Amino acid sequence: MLKALLDIGFLIASVGLIFGLKRQSDPATARSGNMLAAYSMIAGIIMALVYPLDVEGSLDPVGFGYILVSLAIGTFIGIRSANKVEMTGMPQLVSLFNGLGGLSAVLVGYVELLNLNKDAESYYSQAGSTIFALVVGAIAFSGSLLAYLKLDGKLKDSQVAVKGHQYINYALLAITLVMIAVVVMSGANNVMVSILLVISLIYGWSFVAPIGGADMPVVISLLNSFTGLTAAAAGLIYGNQFMLLGGILVGASGTILTVLMCNAMNRSLWNVIAGNFAGSGSSAAAGGPQGSVREASAADTGVMMYYAQKVVIVPGYGLAVAQAQQYVKQIYQILSDNDVKVVFGIHPVAGRMPGHMNVLLAEVDIPYDALLDLEEANEELATSDVALIIGANDVVNPSAVEDQGSSIYGMPVLEVWKSKNVVVMKRSMASGYAGIENPLFFKPNTQMLFGDAKKTLADLVSELKNL
Template sequence: MILYIIDICYLVAVVLFILGIKLMSHPDTARRGNGIALSGMILAIVASFFTPGLNNIILILVAMALGTVGGLYFAKSVKMTAMPQLVSFFNGMGGAAAALIGLVEYGDLPVDEVGKGAVLMASLVIGSISFSGSMIAMGKLQGVIKDIRINKMLGFTILAVAVALAVYIIASGQPQPVLVYVVVLLALVYGLAFVYPIGGADMPVVISLLNSLTGVTAATTGLLYDNKVMLMGGILVGSAGLLLTLLMAKAMNRSVANILFTSFGTAAGGAAAGQTGDQVVKEINQYDSSILLSYAKRVVVVPGYGLAVAQAQHAVHDLEKALEEKGVEVLYGIHPVAGRMPGHMNVLLAESDVPYDKLIEMDDMNEQLPSTDVVMVIGANDVVNPAANDDPSSPIYGMPILEVNKAANVIVIKRSMSSGYAGIENALFFDPKTRMLFGDAKKVLTGLVSEVKNM
């Protein structure tokens, strides 16, 4: 009877997961959706304590307490700019947990259990790849790990050897503890070789894919323990992560294979402000910018990672309100891969209470840009680079962008003329309609608010 009650609790928990994910798709209901998903997780955890034969409850409670305290601390203390790194870290911990479970369970698994052996090996291999790959992704996002070119065939060879050893262990019908550790080591190395060569501009897609892999490991662990909530929850995470990966690749007009198996996106420095060859950069000061903004009918703000770095989301919302008091329509153009993780700009602007209906997706915004008086680009680079449309030799050629060069005027707020994560020069900066407003985004925007209010 108790097993039926546990299964019912698990089913309710999965329904709560699905409902929570659905509500998270809109900022107005995201907080409620997060709470509903959390309640589903709490229900699943409580129900698992009633599993017959459960041992070491004290150790489990201690581990849960440590994890809860650590998770709350990191979630509360992390800066918004480091949120992608935190996501990568937590994702890697999920993969590590699956791999460790596989190592623990291997010693108790009968060698003739071929089906469970295959599931266990899948958890070991995929979990290890997800862990080491996520750690490298976190280091790249933090800027402490640089791109390293690794022969792709070497990586595939390492993976093939790991899989072949896993198959041999299953087929041998004999305990192979040493070979199991070799499989884990090879999978960890492949995770490094897999993520190291991928450029920083592609990290959002890689994070999404690694998140999907962690979901798969949760599902395989659920199969191993015959735990239905782990199985269904893992399937949800795995399928959602894979779908997001495909959608983001489409937003970049590239295939997932092209992103994963080419070395596009190495960050590099750009030229100094002022002039590059025969291309002259035109600058503008805060006062002239405030005049241009105040007398516009429509202003479109295009946020990028630089906005997050400067933590200027509240300042840009203040500027939006100051302009609206003068009758200016202010909208935000959101590129699908702006920032360092999916939805980064949406989360950032929601934090400063920017109305959701002002966040316009790329395709819809591109239709409005030709009739826009001023576009203000804040910290964005590659997602507004017209080379994606005009230069067939550019590595981002064909990537859908926000076509801000079609607006009447463009103001670009940047610290310097450095290139974006794709490591290429932005032709927009030299467009005759573009004016560069150099400085820290938060300070510049705060100054613009004062100028607009005094006008």
């Protein structure tokens, strides 16, 4: 009787997850959707605690002690780190969380593999889902860890990737598949499972290694869907449909989100995974500089913006690292008070994740309707007086439109050069994440405003206040 009730309970919780996810796809209901998903998850956990299992000792109080203490520790750490993180460091945190979920699946898969009985009738299907959880979980874990390290700037692309890295990955994939076969045949003994685990971990790391740091959002989304699939596989092990459905939902949504992100960059998923950006960057850079640049001062820029009719601000990751969103808000305020129309052109991959820049600007109370997406922003740019680019580079690179030989040719960009005046705030002339020269800096209507983004923006604010 209890079992039947809980089965229905799990069904209701599954529907909760579905509607939670659905509500998260609309800005007006997103928050309640997230809460609905969270409540469904809590309900699922409680039901898992009391669900009748046909195993002796499944209601052992010692076991429950372990479970409850672990749940409490995890909740405490999770909520604490979520509340402490700076919004700029959020992509790293999501990456880290995802890695932990993957590792959890690895641990479950590991123990269950050792518990498997080779003579049981269901051995092959059980072994299949268990090994899947172990291998894919391990890939998600080590891959997410490397994505975290790259995003946090602790490791550079050149430190982990070598020439022809693709071939190493093919080899590792082949070894992984062979080891899976060996483990299935040998009946999953401790040594074999451990070797498989280590190889999967190496493969996950190596899989992410050649992918450019700028593509980490795509990787995180992809690895997120991997973690979802491992959860689904674990659902198969325990015959739990709630896990299965939740895992597949994440797997599917993570995959489609990955594809959407690739589309925003006009690249195929394969192109991203192969890490082509890093490889072809050298040939594009060989073109060399194209002429001289004009340098602007904060005072010039301030005057130009103050007396403009329309200003489009293009924020990039440089703004986020500099933690200078507050100054941008002040510039917005001063200009708006002077009847200058100010809008923000936000490239889909600005920041470190799609939508990350929107989160950062929303944090400092910049109105929602001033944040324009790529198409709207390009319309505004065609008639704007000043385009102010703060710490963005590749997403405003005219090569994407003009230079067929460039590795970013065809990528949708913000066409800032159509504005009457362009001011690029930048630390130096160094090329962007993709390692490509930017001809924008040499255009006649472009001026460079060199310096640390935070300091330059502060100067700009004080210049504007004096006008």
